[in-house]
Amino acid sequence: MDHPAFVQHALLLSLVLFGLGTLGVFLRKNVITVLMCVELMLNGVNVAFVAFSRAAGTLDGQVLVFFVMVVAAAEAAVGLAIVIALHRTKDTLDLDAFSLMKG
Amino acid sequence: MDAILFYVFAAIAVASAVVVIGQRNPMYSAFALIVTLCSVSVIFAVLGSPFIAALQVIVYAGAIMVLFLFVLMLLSVKREEDTPGRGGRTLRGVALALVTLLVLQAGAVLLRHGTEPAPQFDASTRKMAQILFSAHFLYVFEATSILILAALVGAVVLAKKEL
Numbered sequence: 301m302d303h304p305a306f307v308q309h310a311l312l313l314s315l316v317l318f319g320l321g322t323l324g325v326f327l328r329k330n331v332i333t334v335l336m337c338v339e340l341m342l343n344g345v346n347v348a349f350v351a352f353s354r355a356a357g358t359l360d361g362q363v364l365v366f367f368v369m370v371v372a373a374a375e376a377a378v379g380l381a382i383v384i385a386l387h388r389t390k391d392t393l394d395l396d397a398f399s400l401m402k403g
Numbered sequence: 404m405d406a407i408l409f410y411v412f413a414a415i416a417v418a419s420a421v422v423v424i425g426q427r428n429p430m431y432s433a434f435a436l437i438v439t440l441c442s443v444s445v446i447f448a449v450l451g452s453p454f455i456a457a458l459q460v461i462v463y464a465g466a467i468m469v470l471f472l473f474v475l476m477l478l479s480v481k482r483e484e485d486t487p488g489r490g491g492r493t494l495r496g497v498a499l500a501l502v503t504l505l506v507l508q509a510g511a512v513l514l515r516h517g518t519e520p521a522p523q524f525d526a527s528t529r530k531m532a533q534i535l536f537s538a539h540f541l542y543v544f545e546a547t548s549i550l551i552l553a554a555l556v557g558a559v560v561l562a563k564k565e566l
Contacts (some may be wrong), residue, residue, distance in 0.1 A: 306409060307520050310450060310510050313413045317420055317443075319504040324424030326496025330483050331502050332475060333429045339427045339467065340420055343443050346455075357521025359534045365455050366535065369462050370547045374554035376467045380474045381561035387478050388564070394483075 310351035318344030329395045331386065335379050342372050409449045416442035427483040433471050440464040452526045 317340060317376065324337030346365045353361025390397050415438065422435035444459035535544055 306405075306450065306467045309409070309413070310446060313416065313446065313506050315504065315511060316417050317439075318507060319500055320417070320420040320424055323497065324428055324502035326499055327482070327535055328432075330429050330494060332471065332480060333423075333426075333432050333483075336429075336471060337424060339463070340423060340436065340439065343440065343463070346459075347443060347446060349448050350447050350455060351451050353408065353452070353526070354520050354524060357524050359526055359530060361476060362452055362455050362526055362531060363534055366458065366531075367543065367547060369458060370550065373462060373467055374550055376470055377554045377558045378561065380470055381558035383474060384478070384562045393478065393480055 307351045307355045310347055310354075314344045314347035314351065316344075316349060317341070320344075331383050331393045331395055331398075332380075334395065335376065335383070336380075339372060339376070342368060405449050408445060412442040412445040412449075415439075416446065418544065425562045427482075429475055429480050430472075433468065433475060436471075437464050437468050451524050454526060454531045 320342060321339075321341030322339045324340065325334050328334050328337060346368055349361040349365045349368070353359060353365075386398060387393060419438040419442065420434045423432045426432045427434065439461045440459060444456045444464070447453075447456040447459055534540060554556060
């Protein structure tokens with residue numbers, strides 16, 4: 301915990317996780333996998349928040365992580381409900397199939 | 404000891420994140436994501452945040468991932484198939500992700516000063532609760548309950564066949 305390089309390396313880890321999540325959002329074409337990659341990006345952000353909180357010596361960053369988790373839970377619930385509705389209309393989860401605005 | 408834990412679990416987190424985006428079967432992606440989330444929880448613990456580490460396992464690896472797996476099994480998702488003419492899009496995706504990474508890296512370089520850990524750091528659950536229920540965050544905390552309620556109602560409305 302006292303290791304001085306930890307904060308810097310945690311920021312690097314958050315960068316890598318966020319980048320991998322972004323890559324996944326662009327590469328995958330399954331709706332559920334894309335949602336999971338968004339969760340990965342949110343986790344990268346959380347790592348950065350905790351690292352900054354550790355560097356600043358205050359707990360505000362951790363409170364933000366708490367709220368990010370709440371929003372992530374709400375996002376997953378609504379997002380997966382939308383996925384179920386999409387699967388009902390098109391019978392597929394391929395993102396390319398949902399390119400039209402009309403049902 | 405902390406250093407070993409930090410670097411080992413950082414490596415596991417990155418490796419399983421690569422599996423998440425590299426797998427064509429969403430079920431394998433989901434399980435790899437669970438491994439990532441648990442490793443990140445260890446990182447939180449090493450950084451001195453036991454409360455957030457516990458929340459990470461309970462809320463993320465527990466509740467959210469169970470929701471994902473539930474929907475995956477409910478819809479019996481198949482493996483992704485190759486579609487012709489997707490190579491260009493893959494290339495553009497990689498380029499966009501790299502640009503995002505570079506922009507973030509630039510920000511991290513600008514922030515390089517001031518990332519020494521603070522000498523005094525107490526992130527116990529008691530301290531967290533005191534801050535969370537202080538005048539600063541109390542109303543935000545209460546607002547999240549409204550958000551959760553809205554998400555609950557929204558999810559039911561969206562997933563229901565006929566209202």
